[in-house]
Amino acid sequence: MLKYILFRLLQVIPVVIGTTLLIYFLVFAMPGDPIIALFGEKTPSPEIVAKLRAEYNLDKPFIVQYLLFMGNVLQGDLGTSFSGEAVSSILARTFPVTIMLAIIATTIELLLAITLGLFSGLRKGKWFDNINLIVGLILMSIPIFVVAFLMQYVLSIEWRLFPTTVAGNVSLHSLLLPGLVLGISAYPVSMRLTRASTIDTLNQDFVRTAYSKGLSHSRVIPVHVLRNSLIPTVTNSAASFGTLIVGATVTEGIFNVPGVGNTLYQAIIRGENATVVSFVTVMVLMYLGVNLLVDLLYALLDPRIRYA
Template identity: 75%
Template sequence: LIGLFSGLRKGKFFDNINLIIGLIFMSIPIFVIAFIAQYGLGLKLGWFSPTVGAGAPLKDLLLPALVLGVSLYATSMRLTRASVIDTLNQDFVRTAYAKGLSRGRVVPVHVLRNSLIPTVTNTATDFGTLMVGATVTEGIFNVPGVGNVLFNAILKGENVTVVSFVTVMVLVYLGVNLFIDLLYAVLDPRIRYA
């Protein structure tokens, strides 16, 4: 949504601020964001629990989820913004306005729907980044999950565990990419599969 609003308000204050924030988040690795969030928001401010142990309440997972979300936010926002700006200059959007359609109809149906195709493609690649980031984040925040098991197996040199977990993660990644490819037909009816 922020990418959509930035694209619709290209060059305005909201757009410029989001470009700067996105650039900052893109340039910081996920483990640095995790350590800064853990120290600043968890230890210093006390807003979140700095670590998550076994049996911790669900709200303790909020900080690791925010760290993962922030790491993917920047690329998705910037790509959506660029795609919206490109779509706004297309002939079919000008035709929709010329036919008398309102902005409330043109933006969600014509602009957003066509702008989501590159963003959805990027989401498939970001899913791999999310799995790797979850491994690092779960290790840093001590979240008892698949990523933490893989993180500890890498640290201990348990090759069989690492290979088996990575194999399952690759299969999940392939399944998500297949789903994303099938989703193209929903977003753009011009795309047909034989």
């Protein structure tokens, strides 16, 4: 187990270097001058422009900028945004909000996927299974911004169950609606995986053996069927957790959530290399950490899995 964990941790190094190098290059290659754009319609003097370029190392070649940035990161310095605020402070303010949103969305996704997927698998071909598959297909086809606007109108404006936007009022209650939107949009894939895995597990020999031993339905389903059917669902949820952290930009924009999505989008528009790459680096580390945790959970879900 320890050897496996160390091997996975060593894999993080080339992934982080490759990801940050690629993202830094993409930001560096964007057209336009971020320093000029910083002044809007005003025209700054050449002296001020040259001073700001030198301050943010924008007067240096791409590879030099990247190496200077990575050197600062190794010393714990993530750089400074064009507004003068330390990137570490921006991360400390925005990441907890997005992580809380992702946890809420993942919890809703798993509850819906496991419950509905299990019942569909147990009732394959019945009316519940058919309706569940149709609803899931419809939700997979609807863009997330349509789901967001629809739920915002019904649950916030008409029924007044949730705040319309989050803004500065970040709380569990205010994040429930955007989390519900993300969870509902993500659950159909996990539900279909749970359904397919449940159907496959029901046909396994160990399930038939459990029934032949006289075990009750209430014992076989949760212990033998559900437990062994969760691996594909958990794997997909790990991937969707990373996607929710990175890809919640649209939902955060609609509900005005002060999280990573909004901040990262603004940083990309302004060409803030250090801010963008710092955010991406933290995202990559979190995504790899979640996937490592899921890999280790496999042994708990299926005792046949061993780590060499």
